[in-house]
Amino acid sequence: MRLSVIGCGYLGAVHAAAMASIGHEVVGIDVDERKVASLSKGEAPFFEPGLQEILTEGIASGRLSFTTDMSAAQGAKVHFIGVGTPQQPGGYAADLTYVHAAVDGLLPYLSEGDIVAGKSTVPVGTAESLAPRVSDRGATLVWNPEFLREGWAVQDTIDPDRLVAGVPSTDGGPTEEGARTAGVLREVYHPSIAKGTPFIVTDYATAELVKVSANAFLATKISFINAMAEIAEVTGADVTTLADAIGHDARIGRRFLGAGIGFGGGCLPKDIRAFSARAEELGRGESVAFLREIDAINLRRRDRAVDLTVQALGGSVFEKKVTVLGAAFKPHSDDIRDSPALDVAVRLHGLGADVTLTDPAAIENARRIHPQLTYVEDRDEALRDADAVIVVTEWDEYRRDLDPAHAAALTAGHIVVDGRNCLDAAAWRAAGWTYYGMGRP
Ligand code: UDX
Numbered sequence: 001m002r003l004s005v006i007g008c009g010y011l012g013a014v015h016a017a018a019m020a021s022i023g024h025e026v027v028g029i030d031v032d033e034r035k036v037a038s039l040s041k042g043e044a045p046f047f048e049p050g051l052q053e054i055l056t057e058g059i060a061s062g063r064l065s066f067t068t069d070m071s072a073a074q075g076a077k078v079h080f081i082g083v084g085t086p087q088q089p090g091g092y093a094a095d096l097t098y099v100h101a102a103v104d105g106l107l108p109y110l111s112e113g114d115i116v117a118g119k120s121t122v123p124v125g126t127a128e129s130l131a132p133r134v135s136d137r138g139a140t141l142v143w144n145p146e147f148l149r150e151g152w153a154v155q156d157t158i159d160p161d162r163l164v165a166g167v168p169s170t171d172g173g174p175t176e177e178g179a180r181t182a183g184v185l186r187e188v189y190h191p192s193i194a195k196g197t198p199f200i201v202t203d204y205a206t207a208e209l210v211k212v213s214a215n216a217f218l219a220t221k222i223s224f225i226n227a228m229a230e231i232a233e234v235t236g237a238d239v240t241t242l243a244d245a246i247g248h249d250a251r252i253g254r255r256f257l258g259a260g261i262g263f264g265g266g267c268l269p270k271d272i273r274a275f276s277a278r279a280e281e282l283g284r285g286e287s288v289a290f291l292r293e294i295d296a297i298n299l300r301r302r303d304r305a306v307d308l309t310v311q312a313l314g315g316s317v318f319e320k321k322v323t324v325l326g327a328a329f330k331p332h333s334d335d336i337r338d339s340p341a342l343d344v345a346v347r348l349h350g351l352g353a354d355v356t357l358t359d360p361a362a363i364e365n366a367r368r369i370h371p372q373l374t375y376v377e378d379r380d381e382a383l384r385d386a387d388a389v390i391v392v393t394e395w396d397e398y399r400r401d402l403d404p405a406h407a408a409a410l411t412a413g414h415i416v417v418d419g420r421n422c423l424d425a426a427a428w429r430a431a432g433w434t435y436y437g438m439g440r441p
Pocket of ligand 1: 146147148149150151215218222255256257258259260261262263264265266267268329330
């Protein structure tokens with residue numbers, strides 16, 4: 001099928017390449033000329049495992065192209081909208097400027113019977129308000145939220161754990177047009193649906209809410225365990241053992257119970273805030289008032305990691321050499337948007353520490369935003385002569401591959417703060433380190 005994808009960021013670029021990889025003919029459209037130039041050459045403009053391969057393949061096959069020219073969308077049957085919905089400056093609500101610009105830019109190129117499929121995360125009610133503009137052109141709007149995780153984006157796009165389509169509906173279910181549209185989306189995603197991926201057809205509001213409520217739930221799970229870490233800290237309990245133990249209950253589950261410096265990235269933080277803002281507009285602020293607490297717990301954990309480092313260094317980090325392992329908001333990504341890792345590094349620098357930061361993928365991005373820090377590509381070089389080491393992104397390079405005895409030989413002091421509870425505490429202690437975890441004795 002011929003498809004267009006408007007917006008070629010972390011979501012859109014992966015979606016375009018993934019759709020080409022399953023046999024569609026895809027044009028990706030973005031206003032950013034540099035991004036389009038790089039994608040057109042088959043070069044991934046950001047780090048995402050597997051993206052490079054499917055980009056190269058797609059371009060070589062002739063099924064995948066990129067342009068800044070919106071008219072290239074003409075002739076596609078389904079037009080995906082994958083632009084960003086950042087937090088508004090000075091407020092909690094989502095900024096829908098890019099969504100409106102994408103839809104308005106696309107309108108002149110729509111043909112009768114086309115489908116516009118919104119993938120961006122938007123406040124509930126957005127699709128309802130956009131739909132008339134699309135139907136005036138004889139096309140249909142569907143909301144098809146994206147659940148991909150960075151670092152696993154290619155796999156999550158080709159093989160998602162569920163697909164959701166919000167289509168024009170009445171109280172009795174999808175309208176005829178809605179049912180037809182859902183049928184076309186089924187064709188788009190045929191390879192994955194044929195493998196048994198659940199395909200849920202619903203109304204606009206439910207589809208939009210599925211996405212924000214999923215992210216709210218995940219954020220809640222992380223802040224729950226981080227709240228338990230705070231209690232563990234005043235009682236001498238170990239939150240990682242606690243998480244293992246409660247995680248054995250299948251109703252709870254161990255995933256997303258990783259206590260540490262908390263969640264960040266381009267989605268969870270801004271999505272829970274936008275959800276609060278939207279609930280307030282709807283007169284239901286109290287229903288998700290707990291999300292404010294989730295946010296507050298999350299941010300406190302960054303303070304805790306900074307405090308632990310200060311305490312570990314005897315009350316001040318001033319002029320102390322602190323090596324920060326990690327900058328990305330999570331491993332397998334170069335994304336530093338709202339990264340707790342980078343935030344901790346910047347705060348330590350603000351307290352006068354001589355911060356050296358390393359990361360396998362995110363140095364370039366971090367340097368652009370925070371040129372005041374010292375960046376070193378090589379992990380061992382970064383560790384040299386450190387008074388303290390703090391792990392803030394649980395890359396395999398630190399979690400699995402860094403031998404504590406080897407690290408001890410490189411550094412001046414033997415203090416390690418494990419901001420992600422990802423190190424083997426016993427092994428580090430045995431190698432002579434004073435180990436500090438998050439919510440661990
Ligand atoms: C998230 C959702 O998982 C995804 O479904 C949605 O489409 C977009 O938002 P992503 O932002 O890629 O995906 O990251 P995710 O894996 O959810 O991690 C978010 C943050 O939570 C990271 O900073 C991570 O380090 C942190 N985290 C995750 C924890 O602190 N503890 C955990 O147990 C899990």
